[in-house]
Amino acid sequence: MTREEKIVDKALEMFNERGIEYVGLRELAAALGIRVGNLTYYFPTKDDLVNRLAQDLSRLNDQLGGAATPDLFSFLERFRKVCEHQIRYRCLLLSVVHLMERNRVLSETYKETEKKRFGSIVGGLSALRQAGYLNPDADTGFLVSVFTLTARFWISEASISFRHLSPREHIHHYAALVAKLFLPYATEKGREDIRRFINGLS
Amino acid sequence: MTREEKIVDKALEMFNERGIEYVGLRELAAALGIRVGNLTYYFPTKDDLVNRLAQDLSRLNDQLGGAATPDLFSFLERFRKVCEHQIRYRCLLLSVVHLMERNRVLSETYKETEKKRFGSIVGGLSALRQAGYLNPDADTGFLVSVFTLTARFWISEASISFRHLSPREHIHHYAALVAKLFLPYATEKGREDIRRFINGLS
DNA sequence: GCCGGTTTAGGACATTGTCCAAATTCAAGT
């Protein structure tokens, strides 16, 4: 394990624990047994370190495979997996608003991947409709909007309102929420997938 | 206009413009033509100033009246008005996660008012069901969850993804979103209110 | 006209992210 990897690991651990903006570089360095200047050798600025974490999360999500969502169950299951990744990098999502405001690099790459992700969701829903999981007249614009809002901020709301619950319970709650979102727009085949997904959560 | 009011006004203006954590007390003081120490006379800490703003917003929302939501249209209209208040105090909502983590006073009062607000929404929906605007079998737990998530974070998402649009357009988008959320669970009478509300947005 | 509380000024303090120059380590080349 290289020193750079150790820095990334420890940073992620401490950022998740106490929040990105509340972990000083001096604390991080002390926890690693090195000096601050040494930290800035590998990551010239704190933002560079944060960008690295964001890149890691993005790669993790990309590994989940492309837009191949043959059925509604897989679509929901994919959302659940993304939620697990988000928990591992929760510090990023809890600070997403500030990061987008101040960190230009992150802001542009995030916007790019979000655009791609958005397109993939729209395509996925339209595929689900064609495959007979969603009603032909389902308002996909509405569904995508609520879906992306939830995917972005569920973890923020959980940190505010459900701090006493475990990550597993958080995911359970919000995954079920998204599943129920599709319920009124699903065909009988789709409703079957939704029931199966919700039953599998517990 | 007392000096204290001037401070609150200017602080809100600058916080909204550039974000709470990125406006230094020295800048705020300079903009007001006073010294930092003078600022801390009225508000010993920055958090005290933020708490004051939160209190003002809370009062503003309370002025909208209690849980009296006789029909679905009024319920949605009330949401729209809350959105307008939130825009006036948007700095608070954009930092809500960090504020809840660090500011103990705000955290407790917020939790209190949110609990009250939550109960009022649950009661409102149940009243709408009894009044024949929502189907008897509507999943109010689901509706409340999505509704509160949207109410809390729509402005954060807008600041990230729809920065090029105006506040009016933001409200239009998210108010319509919430309205559509109720559509599948509404009776014919309820759908009529939803249509009327959406038409009135433009 | 003085007095006591209110308000203002100015600076000290520790902490933050960033930056830099010197010192040290280390592997490759001769």
Added chain:
DNA sequence: ACTTGAATTTGGACAATGTCCTAAACCGGC
């Protein structure tokens, strides 16, 4: 084995931050 040059580490400087404190100025009531 010795040298060279790059990679790494060190320690401290810097400006900016939120907070705190003391002394000065103000100002209305006696």
